[in-house]
Amino acid sequence: xxxxxxxxxxxxxxxxxxxxxxxxxxxxxxxxxxxxxxxxxxxxxxxxxxxxxxxxxxxxxxxxxxxxxxxxxxxxxxxxxxxxxxxxxxxxxxxxxxxxxxxxxxxxxxxxxxxxxxxxxxxxxxxxxxxxxxxxxxxxxxxxxxxxxxxxxxxxxxxxxxxxxxxxxxxxxxxxxxxxxxxxxxxxxxxxxxxxxxxxxxxxxxxxxxxxxxxxxxxxxxxxxxxxxxxxxxxxxxxxxxxxxxxxxxxxxxxxxxxxxxxxxxxxxxxxxxxxxxxxxxxxxxxxxxxxxxxxxxxxxxxxxxxxxxxxxxxxxxxxxxxxxxxxxxxxxxxxxxxxxxxxxxxxxxxxxxxxxxxxxxxxxxxxxxxxxxxxxxxxxxxxxxxxxxxxxxxxxxxxxxxxxxxxxxxxxxxxxxxxxxxxxxxxxxxxxxxxxxxxxxxxxxxxxxxxxxxxxxxxxxxxxxxxxxxxxxxxxxxxxxx
Numbered sequence: 001x002x003x004x005x006x007x008x009x010x011x012x013x014x015x016x017x018x019x020x021x022x023x024x025x026x027x028x029x030x031x032x033x034x035x036x037x038x039x040x041x042x043x044x045x046x047x048x049x050x051x052x053x054x055x056x057x058x059x060x061x062x063x064x065x066x067x068x069x070x071x072x073x074x075x076x077x078x079x080x081x082x083x084x085x086x087x088x089x090x091x092x093x094x095x096x097x098x099x100x101x102x103x104x105x106x107x108x109x110x111x112x113x114x115x116x117x118x119x120x121x122x123x124x125x126x127x128x129x130x131x132x133x134x135x136x137x138x139x140x141x142x143x144x145x146x147x148x149x150x151x152x153x154x155x156x157x158x159x160x161x162x163x164x165x166x167x168x169x170x171x172x173x174x175x176x177x178x179x180x181x182x183x184x185x186x187x188x189x190x191x192x193x194x195x196x197x198x199x200x201x202x203x204x205x206x207x208x209x210x211x212x213x214x215x216x217x218x219x220x221x222x223x224x225x226x227x228x229x230x231x232x233x234x235x236x237x238x239x240x241x242x243x244x245x246x247x248x249x250x251x252x253x254x255x256x257x258x259x260x261x262x263x264x265x266x267x268x269x270x271x272x273x274x275x276x277x278x279x280x281x282x283x284x285x286x287x288x289x290x291x292x293x294x295x296x297x298x299x300x301x302x303x304x305x306x307x308x309x310x311x312x313x314x315x316x317x318x319x320x321x322x323x324x325x326x327x328x329x330x331x332x333x334x335x336x337x338x339x340x341x342x343x344x345x346x347x348x349x350x351x352x353x354x355x356x357x358x359x360x361x362x363x364x365x366x367x368x369x370x371x372x373x374x375x376x377x378x379x380x381x382x383x384x385x386x387x388x389x390x391x392x393x394x395x396x397x398x399x400x401x402x403x404x405x406x407x408x409x410x411x412x413x414x415x416x417x418x419x420x421x422x423x424x425x426x427x428x429x430x431x432x433x434x435x436x437x438x439x440x441x442x443x444x445x446x447x448x449x450x451x452x453x454x455x456x457x458x459x460x461x462x463x464x465x466x467x468x469x470x471x472x473x474x475x476x477x478x479x480x481x482x483x
Contacts, residue, residue, distance in 0.1 A: 069271060070271055071268070071270070071271055072268045072269060072270075072271060073117050073118050073121060073269040073270070073271050074110075074256065074266055074268065074269060075271075076121060076131075076271055077117075077121055077131045077134055077256065078131075078256070078257055079131075080121070080124070080125065080130065080131030081130065081131055081132055081253060081257060082130045082131075082132070083130050083132045083203060083204075083250060083253065084253070084254070084257065086250065089234070089247070091234075091243070091244070091247040092247045092250050092251050092254070093251075094247070095244065095247045095248045095250075095251035095252075096251035096254055096255060096262075098251075099251055099252055099255045099262070099264075100255065100262040100263065100264070102437075103262065103263050103264045103265075104437040104439065104476050105437055106252070106255060106259075106264050106266075107264060107265060107266065107267070107476055108437055108476050108477075108478045109138045109142060109143060110266045110267060110269070111267060111464075111466050111476070112142065112143040112144065112463075112464075112465070112466070112478070113137065113138060113143035113269075114267070114269045114274070114466060115143075115274050115275070115299075115302060115303065115465065115466070116137070116143065116145075116156065116181055116185075116274070117134060117269050117274075118269065118270075118271065118272065118273055118274055119181070119182070119185065119273065119274070119275070120133075120134045120137070120185055121134050123185055123186065123189055124189065127189060127193065129189065129192070129193070129196075130203060132249060132250070132253040133189075133192065135249060135252050135253055135256065136157070136188075136207075136210075136249060137156040137157060138252060139245065139248050139249050139252065140156065140157055140158040141155065141156050141157070141158055142478075143156065144156075144463070145179050145181060145302060145305040146179070146305055146462065150391055150392075150395055151391070151394060151395045152395060152398075154176060154178040154179055155176075155178040155179040155180075155184045155305070156179075156181065156184060156185070156188075157178075157184050157185065157187070157188035159178040159184065159187065159188075160398060161178075161398060162398045163191070164177060164178045164184075164187070167187035167190055167191060168187070169183060169184060169187055170314070170315075172314045172358070173308070173309075173314075173354070173357065173358030174307065174308055174309050174311060174313035174314040174315070174354070174358065175306055175307060175308065175313065175314035175315035176306050176308055177306060177315075178306075179305040179306040179308075180305075180306035180315070180316070181275075181303060181304075181305070181306075181320060182277070182320070183306070183316070191210065192206055192207075192210060195207075195209045195210060195214060198214060199217070202232075202233070204232070204233035204234075204246050205217055205221075205232075205233050207245065207246050207249065208233055208236070208238060208242050208245065208246055211241065211242045211245040211246075212238060212239055212241070212242040212245075212401055213401040215401050215403055216238065216239070216242070216401035216402070216403065217236065217238070217242075219403065220236040220237055220238055221236065223237065224236060224237075233246060239402070272323070273323050274322065274323060275303050275320045275321060275322055275323060275326075276320070276321060276323050276326035277318040277319070277320055277321075277326075278318060278319050278320075278321050278326050278329050278330045278333070279317060279318055279330070280312055280317055280318060280319055280333065281317060282312075282341060282344075282345065283311060283312055283313055283345055283346060283351075284311070284312045284319070284344050284345060284346075285310065285311055285344060285345060285346040285347070286300055286301055286304060286307060286310040286311070286312070286319075287310060288343065288344045288345075289319065289329075289344055292332070292343075292344055293321070293325055293328065293329045293332065294325070295321065295322060295325050295329075296465075298458075298461045298462055298465050299322065299465050300319075300321070301462070302462070302465040303319075303320040303321070303322075304319055304320055309354050311346045311351065311354070313351075369411075369412050369413075370409050370410065370411055370412065371386065371409070371410045371412055372407060372408070372409050372410075373404045373405065373406055373407060373408040373409070373410060374406060375406045377404055377406075378402070378404065379393055379394070379399075379402050379404065382410065386412050388412065388413070390402075392413070393410065393412070396410075396411045396412070396413055397410050397411055436453075436478075436479050437476055437477070437478060437479075438453070438476070438477045438478075438479055439474060439475070439476055439477075440471045440472060440473055440474060440475040440476070440477060441473060442473045444471050444473075445471060446460055446461060446467070446471065449471075449477060449479070453479045455479060455480070459480070460477065460479065463477075463478050463479065463480060464477050464478055
């Protein structure tokens with residue numbers, strides 16, 4: 001066969017092979033379209049390399065354990081103490097020694113303050129203020145909302161009339177906002193906050209000014225600045241009362257911080273509101289409300305001491321009531337019929353008599369006269385010249401400090417006795433009104449204790465609102481002698 005014939009035969013074979021391959025491919029495609037689909041699970045898959053990778057579990061975020069709130073207000077108070085980092089100070093040590101030597105007095109303070117402590121602590125926490133300030137009423141009034149000083153300072157926080165009015169504490173014949181537990185507390189914290197800002201965030205200077213007046217503290221600072229002396233509280237030339245005032249508070253807070261170290265046993269105070277406000281829309285008699293709601297009358301008066309005549313006149317339209325009784329009283333008052341409402345209102349004759357007394361013009365004090373301050377005068381010299389005491393001179397003129405200005409007019413009263421006699425009389429009066437602690441013995445009753453100290457039983461109950469009707473041996477009572 002020739003070469004050409006072989007090439008032709010080879011090309012023909014290749015063509016036939018290509019046609020056969022194309023025909024086979026077409027048949028295969030047709031078969032794939034008609035064949036049933038294989039389930040995905042039965043099909044051959046590509047190797048799953050992701051499955052071979054071991055995933056690490058995501059780290060768990062563990063929230064920090066939330067501590068439950070303390071059950072005792074004393075514990076809560078300690079957690080908010082911020083004035084404890086003070087070096088050893090003999091003035092504080094002296095006051096702390098007194099408190100430690102009179103542990104019953106400290107324990108009695110805690111008992112009297114138990115009605116108000118939770119409320120005060122909460123208000124301080126809301127303002128981010130040191131919780132040592134919850135002990136300030138112990139220094140000011142021994143937690144007695146009825147406390148009254150010769151300078152006419154009144155209530156838990158001891159506001160004098162002019163300062164009370166400056167902080168919107170209303171004062172009428174029937175109502176005194178300086179005694180109002182909630183209103184006076186808010187006013188005192190407002191005042192302390194203002195003083196704190198005034199003295200550049202120094203709480204010790206603010207406390208000194210609360211006691212002596214911002215003017216007295218400012219002048220003491222200016223004096224030390226002129227002399228190149230330190231201007232912190234501990235180095236200021238302040239009145240003796242103010243020099244003792246801040247150390248007393250700090251010493252008491254140290255006792256409260258670790259009472260067991262000083263042999264003091266502070267009774268726990270539940271960390272929950274002791275009282276709630278119940279809205280009232282009518283004039284009510286506190287004694288009748290107490291009987292109606294089965295509330296101890298003295299306790300109701302201790303919570304509402306601002307109603308001076310024990311009638312809800314001139315004050316806020318609310319009563320502070322022990323929490324356990326609040327809801328029931330509120331519901332009962334809302335469902336009273338007219339006859340029941342009248343039974344809770346003050347006796348008409350008593351109210352009319354009190355109203356007439358309020359409207360009567362105040363009689364001018366006997367021997368009232370005035371004195372115009374001259375350049376170089378001071379309170380001591382004026383008091384001596386007019387045969388009166390400096391304290392009386394301050395009280396009559398509502399002076400919180402000792403500063404005077406030329407041309408200022410001072411009111412004077414009395415003055416027949418020499419200053420020394422007046423001072424002696426003040427010492428006698430102070431001695432007559434000193435307080436003492438009495439530990440209840442087996443068989444004691446309020447009547448017997450009152451008789452033993454020659455005081456009225458109703459006063460004894462008012463001074464010790466948590467004592468209850470049945471005394472227990474070992475219980476501590478506070479007695480104010482000379483009443």
